[in-house]
Amino acid sequence: MADDKEREGTELVIAEFHKKIKDAFEVFDHEANNTVDRDRNNYQVTRVLPKRMESCMTLIVEVEEEEPTGYIRFEKFLPVMTKVLLEKRYRPIPEDILLRAFEVLDPSKRGFLTKEELIKYMTEEGEPFSQEEMEEMLSAAIDPESNSIRYKDYIAMMVVDDG
Structure with missing residues (x-):
């Protein structure tokens, strides 16, 4: 019984993360085709978080295509960002x-x-x-x-x- 409640709680957290990730991704998905321009948007992220530039670059490499196209697809971005949030790798600004x-x-x-x-x-x-x-x-x-x-x-x- 406790395992079921714990699983439901985890599923709710993941669902909330997915919604937030999708909302944030859509801000940069200018063509509404589930992709963002890696170089253009990475500049904005690293400009805001210069101390984490190396971490941001590592994260981008994780979600980029095997053969780099310059774009990041949402379906590759979602699981990586979900993992980052679940592991609490980056502390968000309160x-x-x-x-x-x-x-x-x-x-x-x-x-x-x-x-x-x-x-x-x-x-x-x-x-x-x-x-x-x-x-x-x-x-x-x-x-x-x-x-x-x-x-x-x-x-x-x-x-x-x-x-």
């Missing part, structure tokens, strides 16, 4: 830290940033995003109806529970 970072940009505590504010912060502050990187983030983060990012919802979509 949700509360991400929330505090967004709240610094939103001193009025409105719970959102406008598209214009987000563009200003991401292109004029710190290490600026390129136009292409900005467009990718906007396509994933901005609600087209309100033309803003409700950052709590965005964080919830992007964070994998480390529980």
